[in-house]
Amino acid sequence: MGNKNSEIFDYVRGFTCDFDSVTGVSKTAVPTSRKLSQMKGMFADDAAYAAALEKEDTVVYDFYEMGAPESEGEIAMGTSILHPGKIGDEYYFTKGHYHSKLDTAEAYYCMSGEGFMLIENPEGDWRAIPMKGGEAVYVPKRYAHRTVNTGKTDLVTFFAFGGEAGHDYGTIETKGYRKLIVERDGKPEIIDNPKWK
Amino acid sequence: MGNKNSEIFDYVRGFTCDFDSVTGVSKTAVPTSRKLSQMKGMFADDAAYAAALEKEDTVVYDFYEMGAPESEGEIAMGTSILHPGKIGDEYYFTKGHYHSKLDTAEAYYCMSGEGFMLIENPEGDWRAIPMKGGEAVYVPKRYAHRTVNTGKTDLVTFFAFGGEAGHDYGTIETKGYRKLIVERDGKPEIIDNPKWK
Numbered sequence: 001m002g003n004k005n006s007e008i009f010d011y012v013r014g015f016t017c018d019f020d021s022v023t024g025v026s027k028t029a030v031p032t033s034r035k036l037s038q039m040k041g042m043f044a045d046d047a048a049y050a051a052a053l054e055k056e057d058t059v060v061y062d063f064y065e066m067g068a069p070e071s072e073g074e075i076a077m078g079t080s081i082l083h084p085g086k087i088g089d090e091y092y093f094t095k096g097h098y099h100s101k102l103d104t105a106e107a108y109y110c111m112s113g114e115g116f117m118l119i120e121n122p123e124g125d126w127r128a129i130p131m132k133g134g135e136a137v138y139v140p141k142r143y144a145h146r147t148v149n150t151g152k153t154d155l156v157t158f159f160a161f162g163g164e165a166g167h168d169y170g171t172i173e174t175k176g177y178r179k180l181i182v183e184r185d186g187k188p189e190i191i192d193n194p195k196w197k
Numbered sequence: 198m199g200n201k202n203s204e205i206f207d208y209v210r211g212f213t214c215d216f217d218s219v220t221g222v223s224k225t226a227v228p229t230s231r232k233l234s235q236m237k238g239m240f241a242d243d244a245a246y247a248a249a250l251e252k253e254d255t256v257v258y259d260f261y262e263m264g265a266p267e268s269e270g271e272i273a274m275g276t277s278i279l280h281p282g283k284i285g286d287e288y289y290f291t292k293g294h295y296h297s298k299l300d301t302a303e304a305y306y307c308m309s310g311e312g313f314m315l316i317e318n319p320e321g322d323w324r325a326i327p328m329k330g331g332e333a334v335y336v337p338k339r340y341a342h343r344t345v346n347t348g349k350t351d352l353v354t355f356f357a358f359g360g361e362a363g364h365d366y367g368t369i370e371t372k373g374y375r376k377l378i379v380e381r382d383g384k385p386e387i388i389d390n391p392k393w394k
Binding site for chain 2 (some may be wrong): 012016020073074078101107127130135137160161162163
């Protein structure tokens with residue numbers, strides 16, 4: 001990936017890296033932050049987004065891109081820390097992506113928090129899989145995946161996927177997700193995304 | 198894999214499975230146990246092994262073989278729970294294995310306990326990577342891997358590897374590992390394995 005972590009960690013002879021088992025934070029690896037300004041157009045309520053951004057360019061989530069070689073037989077791993085919050089009535093989410101090599105799965109272990117793994121495939125099948133701390137989540141081949149934080153604390157996951165999988169963020173950035181998760185009467189509700197193309 | 202878990206979990210549309218974040222135990226998945234009697238000849242001290250076995254055929258470790266399809270692009274995941282104990286002065290370990298497809302890596306997250314990830318490759322390079330709860334461990338391609346519990350509690354890991362990797366237990370069962378980890382003056386020490394072929 002050419003990021004700093006690829007220089008820190010030894011993919012030839014193995015390594016360990018600390019990740020706090022509740023917060024997901026590492027003292028060794030270098031995190032990447034996704035701020036509100038980097039998610040333009042992705043939330044349903046554009047006015048609420050503009051107002052939130054004007055107030056503060058908040059960090060929506062942090063994750064550790066560990067610099068694994070992007071080749072077959074490799075395993076990329078790290079943690080993702082999605083903060084709690086809403087834009088309008090829509091819960092914070094990660095941008096989400098397909099794998100460039102579509103036929104590749106991903107394993108997650110949810111370390112803390114609660115929310116959903118929202119998945120959809122190019123054929124239109126979708127699911128919002130409820131997840132919480134202490135649960136492994138399996139994302140099948142061919143499904144775009146995004147985590148949505150419906151709780152009051154960080155939604156923290158450890159993830160692992162094949163090095164050859166790659167990331168296709170563009171499809172989601174262009175088309176959006178078919179479904180949104182919003183708060184209605186204090187509870188998460190899944191609705192159609194009015195912006196979906 | 199044809200085990201019960203392959204019927205429980207949906208590898209086509211995704212699933213979650215509970216794994217306690219400290220003990221690694223699942224209320225949903227079916228575990229596999231490795232007893233002392235299934236590890237004949239693997240510990241260095243045959244007399245101590247025979248005496249321990251006569252006393253009780255103890256479970257050395259449990260793990261969750263989750264029934265992931267053994268094909269490219271898949272990810273197999275689960276937890277492994279290695280109990281504390283010794284045969285003579287040698288700490289309990291998992292049998293350990295190469296991947297059948299040698300050029301495949303594996304990701305671990307250590308949920309609790311302390312010990313080592315003992316790795317070696319066919320060319321004779323080896324390392325004993327210290328690991329403890331709250332650390333991710335990366336096992337590189339081409340390395341056999343075994344966990345060794347040098348602590349007083351279970352050594353618990355969440356693991357993920359490519360579905361196409363497969364397991365080659367035979368090589369280790371036949372040749373053994375180049376190195377052992379034993380207790381000397383109350384501390385772990387790495388020594389040559391006198392049985393290594």
